[in-house]
Amino acid sequence: MKITQNGFYWFLWSLSSSASIGVLGFMMVYEQNSTLFLPGMTTNGHYQIEIKCSACHTPFMGVKPDACMSCHEEELKRANDSHPKSKFTDPRNADRVALLDARNCITCHEEHVEDRTHSMGVTLPTNYCYYCHQDIGQVRPSHRDLPYNSCATSGCHNFHDNTALYEDFLLDHANSPDLKSPAAIPALKTDLTSASHPAALTRADANAPSGMKFDSIVYQEWETTAHAYAGVNCMDCHSAEASGGSKTWTEIPSNEACARCHSFEHQSFLEGRHGMRLAQGLPPMRPAIARLPMKPESAQKVLNCNACHSAHAYDTRRAAVDACLQCHNDDHSLNYLNQDSPHYNLWKTALTSDGDLTQGVSCATCHMPRTEYKENGQNQIRIIHNQNDNLRPNEKMVRGVCLYCHGLQFTLDSLADEKLIQANFNHPPESHVQSIEWGKKQNDEITATKERKRN
Ligand code: HEC
Ligand code: HEC
Ligand code: HEC
Ligand code: HEC
Ligand code: HEC
Ligand code: HEC
Ligand code: HEC
Ligand code: HEC
Ligand code: HEC
Ligand code: HEC
Incomplete structure (x- = not known):
């Protein structure tokens, strides 16, 4: 009797597990409720x-x-x-x-x-x-x-990425000052406020289908920002085909419309935690399903290009701080706006009419750094739209961000200080990373040994 019962359970178990493997295989193929x-x-x-x-x-x-x-x-x-x-x-x-x-x-x-x-x-x-x-x-x-x-631990070694931690690099930057001034962040074409716009389009040139009624704010925002300045017309975004192709009006242009002209930004956006769902053909990310703290009112916002860039008024200054804080609600993000935040104060100065944007530090300065990118054989400055590209381990921020303005010792110390990161860098670091000292000592010993051998 006992044996039979065990056998029966075994039979049930094997039936159910092979069934579940079968179902699992099926589910995985069709990705439903998987x-x-x-x-x-x-x-x-x-x-x-x-x-x-x-x-x-x-x-x-x-x-x-x-x-x-x-x-x-x-x-x-x-x-x-x-x-x-x-x-x-x-x-x-x-x-x-x-x-x-x-x-x-x-x-x-x-x-x-x-x-x-x-x-x-x-x-x-x-x-x-x-x-x-x-x-x-x-x-x-x-x-x-x-x-x-x-x-x-922070500032010593990583398993994979040691691009800012290898010995020669440490030695090369051993005596850099805490603060270099002025900052050396590369400028974008659009940072140049005095740029002239010879090809600028006006309302009269707008090529949206005639007979359609639009709020005049659409014209006004388009006319006074980068796209009209650069000759980008309504249909360049609002049609399914590239410019010159079909002229059927699409009410809400997709990210792909932007990607036709901004492939670097689009590609990098897909690689991070803002765009990774789109990269898999899934519906876009929303704050409602995030694990990080988000502002409750942002719950149903959709993470596409227009999460930070509004439909027709392209103001990257707004995109660099205000847009982020519509959604992000963790201590680090919120502390950026504190009065004693030196970086925020630099950013406010940079926003003044005679300010220089390359001297300010916004959320985007750290999380969406500018990088040189070769396009059609020419070097261009582009914005990395993958916020995870340099996020972890955080020494990835050293070369592409902090070193434009700070020395290496100061930077490593700051990035090793978790409380300071939480406070969004409002005071000097309290940690001390010894890598540079040890590197120097090792180097001195090697030189001394060589010297001894020579004598
Ligand atoms: C980002 C990659 C990734 C995705 C997406 C993913 N998994 Fe996995 N999964 C892994 C890895 C890695 C392991 C560990 C494999 C190992 O230890 O051999 C694992 C292990 C498992 C195991 C345990 C298998 C074992 O041998 O112990 C199961 C069951 C499983 N995954 C189911 C799923 C299901 C169902 C989904 C989709 C709903 C899914 N996984 C999505 C990466 C992934
Ligand atoms: C011996 C353990 C080990 C193996 C094997 C390993 N990793 Fe890692 N990985 C780590 C550790 C530890 C970290 C944490 C950061 C660090 O110390 O570099 C990490 C971090 C990462 C990161 C975060 C970003 C970064 O640059 O650090 C990625 C992505 C990653 N690993 C992918 C991979 C992939 C893909 C493989 C296989 C080709 C792999 N890892 C193999 C230990 C390992
Ligand atoms: C599975 C084995 C393995 C593990 C685990 C491992 N390493 Fe290595 N590591 C190596 C090998 C192999 C080399 C090549 C040089 C050598 O033979 O020592 C190396 C080289 C290095 C170097 C020299 C730098 C370079 O770029 O060549 C450093 C520094 C280093 N490892 C640190 C670490 C640290 C820190 C950890 C743990 C986070 C770690 N390693 C874990 C095998 C390993
Ligand atoms: C750089 C791309 C781009 C250009 C150029 C552009 N639009 Fe749009 N437009 C958008 C996007 C993106 C949306 C959707 C915003 C959203 O998701 O709500 C939009 C939405 C709209 C809407 C519907 C929602 C609303 O805001 O009222 C109208 C109408 C519109 N655009 C008219 C125009 C007209 C007219 C022009 C030319 C003068 C124009 N657009 C040029 C990208 C563009
Ligand atoms: C037909 C090509 C084209 C399309 C489509 C297009 N753009 Fe642009 N965009 C440009 C050009 C040209 C500029 C001017 C700057 C430059 O030359 O890089 C520009 C500038 C920008 C800027 C910088 C604005 C500033 O003031 O700094 C942003 C942001 C931007 N585009 C986002 C978008 C988004 C989002 C979409 C999709 C809704 C889009 N673009 C669609 C060609 C395009
Ligand atoms: C479909 C693409 C995809 C596949 C497959 C995939 N990853 Fe990832 N992975 C991502 C994206 C996107 C992120 C989030 C952005 C980031 O952290 O770079 C991520 C994040 C990570 C991280 C965490 C980095 C952090 O900062 O927390 C590690 C580690 C990692 N992946 C390792 C792996 C390993 C190991 C595998 C294989 C089992 C794997 N990934 C498979 C796309 C992928
Ligand atoms: C998380 C917010 C965010 C999202 C989402 C976002 N951007 Fe941006 N974008 C920015 C910020 C901030 C800048 C300016 C950074 C700077 O000035 O250093 C920028 C700059 C740009 C520029 C460069 C402007 C120039 O003058 O060279 C283009 C083009 C652009 N974005 C296109 C896109 C496209 C296309 C998408 C969607 C795939 C997108 N952005 C999604 C925040 C965002
Ligand atoms: C529409 C809402 C929204 C906007 C706007 C937005 N984010 Fe995010 N952000 C998110 C969501 C959602 C995630 C994914 C969080 C998660 O997976 O828990 C995320 C992830 C991130 C991450 C990765 C966090 C991690 O731990 O891997 C960083 C960094 C980040 N955002 C910075 C920014 C910056 C900087 C801006 C402005 C330039 C910005 N975000 C604008 C919603 C937003
Ligand atoms: C001076 C550079 C700098 C500035 C400015 C900055 N951050 Fe960060 N941010 C960091 C560093 C460093 C980390 C920590 C990475 C790590 O060690 O995990 C971080 C982490 C984050 C994370 C991930 C938090 C988590 O728990 O995973 C988010 C989200 C984020 N920042 C958003 C923002 C936003 C939004 C702003 C502007 C309001 C901003 N940051 C300003 C450097 C900066
Ligand atoms: C565009 C230049 C610039 C960039 C990029 C930048 N900083 Fe700063 N940072 C400054 C300036 C200027 C100050 C103000 C220094 C002062 O008031 O003495 C400052 C202040 C600080 C402080 C506070 C120092 C104090 O005495 O209160 C810390 C910590 C800090 N930065 C860390 C970082 C880290 C870490 C990074 C990279 C993730 C970074 N900064 C990126 C320019 C920059």
Whole structure:
């Protein structure tokens, strides 16, 4: 009797699990209600697209071998990844790989395992550098008594991105002053307020279909901003085809309309947490489904190009602070507006009629930095529209943002000070990162040894 019962349960279990695998496969193919099959909470980086199981999984489970790199390859390449897969497929490192298989992203970045997940989707205990660098205390006297969970703390090392932390870079910037003045942020064409507009269009040139009635505010906003100045007419945005093509009126232009002329901005927008759902063909992100604190009144706003740029009045000054604060509601964001915020005060000065926008620090200065980009063989200054591009680990902000105005020691100290970030940089840093001192010491010792050998 007992055996039969067990057998029966076993039968039921196997039936239900094979059925659920079948259903799961089916669900994953059709992506309907597939989140029911999630084994646990998805990481902050991916929850927005979790419904799209197939972005990572093959239909019957398993993670696709190239899933991670299909989206992250470019980013890790730019980060000059100091532990790329190629380091671990090298047979000389086989003994280390036997301890920790770093050829595989999932060794360190599992999914749907909330209780084991740290910042940046890392699912490994924080002292894992130990597996491969047990000899560091002998090689570097400065590291002798350091605990292994301190290697990857702010301002010391990262596993992937050390573009602002490698030794030569530290030494090159060892004696930079806390504040460089004036700032050296590159200017945009549109920063130049005195620019003339020879091709500027006026109301009389507007090519919206005749007979349509519009509020005159539409004309007014268009006529006094960049698009009319640059000769961009109604139908360039309001038709499904590129300019010169079909002239059918589309009431609400899509992001793709903007992408025809602004492909760099559009592409980078799709790569971050504002645009990543659109990149997967999902409905756009809304504050209502966010994990970060958002202003309640913004809940149903839609994250597309016009979340920050209004339909016809293109004022990037408004987009750089006011737009962000329509939605964001965390302490760091709110503290930016405090009276004692030096960056906000610089921004207010920059906004005055004779101010220079490259001397101000807005939310966008840090989170949407300007970068040089080659287009049609010419170097252009473009705005990175992926707010995550330099966000974590935060040393990514060093080279492309802070160093335009501050020295390296001051910057590393500031970015290591979590309270200071919360306060949005309203006082000097209280942390002290020792990397530069240790780098200098090591360098001095090497020079001294060489000297001794020579004598
Ligand atoms: C951003 C990538 C990503 C997305 C999207 C994603 N997963 Fe996963 N999932 C993973 C990773 C990585 C693992 C860990 C795999 C491992 O440990 O071998 C995993 C593990 C799992 C597991 C456990 C499998 C096991 O072998 O233990 C299940 C079940 C699962 N996912 C279901 C889903 C379902 C259902 C969806 C869609 C609703 C989904 N996942 C969406 C990346 C993803
Ligand atoms: C469909 C594209 C896509 C796939 C597939 C994908 N990711 Fe991501 N991932 C993103 C986006 C978009 C973000 C959010 C923006 C960001 O943080 O760069 C993100 C965020 C992350 C983060 C968090 C960064 C942070 O600051 O919190 C990590 C780590 C990560 N991904 C690793 C992986 C790994 C490992 C895999 C494979 C299992 C994977 N990703 C698969 C698109 C993808
Ligand atoms: C040995 C562990 C380990 C492996 C293997 C690993 N990562 Fe990471 N990853 C980390 C750690 C730790 C961080 C946190 C930041 C840091 O220390 O660099 C991180 C951060 C990230 C980030 C955030 C952005 C950044 O530049 O740091 C992304 C994206 C990412 N990993 C993707 C991947 C992908 C894709 C793979 C596979 C090719 C992979 N990781 C393999 C440990 C690992
Ligand atoms: C799975 C093994 C493995 C793990 C885990 C690992 N490393 Fe490495 N690391 C290597 C290998 C291999 C090299 C190449 C140089 C060598 O052979 O020592 C390297 C090189 C380095 C370098 C030299 C810089 C460079 O660009 O070549 C630094 C710094 C470093 N690792 C720091 C870390 C830190 C910090 C951690 C933990 C966050 C870590 N490593 C985790 C294997 C590993
Ligand atoms: C740079 C692209 C662009 C140009 C040029 C443009 N529009 Fe628009 N317009 C938009 C977008 C985007 C929306 C949708 C805003 C939204 O989501 O509500 C819009 C909405 C509208 C609407 C409907 C909603 C409203 O605001 O009243 C009208 C009418 C309109 N535009 C008329 C015009 C006319 C007339 C012109 C030429 C004088 C013009 N537009 C030029 C992008 C443009
Ligand atoms: C037919 C081409 C075209 C289309 C379509 C177009 N733009 Fe533009 N846009 C331009 C040109 C040209 C400029 C002038 C600056 C320049 O030369 O880069 C410009 C300038 C801008 C600026 C800078 C304004 C300033 O004052 O600094 C923003 C923001 C902008 N566009 C956003 C958009 C958005 C959002 C859409 C879609 C609703 C869009 N554009 C559609 C061609 C276009
Ligand atoms: C999160 C807010 C936000 C969103 C969403 C956004 N932008 Fe922007 N955009 C800005 C800010 C802020 C600037 C100006 C940054 C600066 O001046 O340094 C800017 C600048 C631009 C410029 C460059 C202007 C110039 O003078 O060179 C273009 C073009 C542009 N955006 C197009 C787009 C397009 C196309 C989309 C949708 C794919 C989009 N933006 C979505 C905030 C946003
Ligand atoms: C329409 C609302 C809206 C506007 C406007 C907006 N954001 Fe966001 N932002 C969001 C949402 C929603 C997320 C995703 C939050 C989440 O996934 O929990 C996000 C994510 C981010 C992130 C990534 C946070 C992280 O932890 O990965 C940064 C940084 C950010 N926004 C900065 C800005 C800046 C700077 C501006 C203005 C230039 C801005 N945002 C404008 C709604 C908005
Ligand atoms: C001087 C540069 C700077 C300025 C100005 C700035 N931020 Fe940040 N922001 C940072 C840094 C650094 C981080 C922390 C990244 C990390 O370590 O995770 C951050 C984090 C964030 C996050 C992620 C918070 C989280 O908990 O994940 C959001 C959202 C954000 N900032 C929005 C804004 C907005 C909105 C403004 C303007 C009102 C703004 N920031 C002004 C540098 C800046
Ligand atoms: C466009 C130039 C510019 C950029 C970019 C910039 N800052 Fe600043 N920052 C300043 C100026 C100017 C001050 C005011 C200094 C003063 O009053 O002594 C300041 C003040 C500060 C302060 C407060 C210092 C004090 O004495 O109260 C901190 C902390 C800080 N910045 C950190 C950063 C970090 C970190 C970054 C990069 C994420 C950054 N800043 C980017 C120009 C800039």
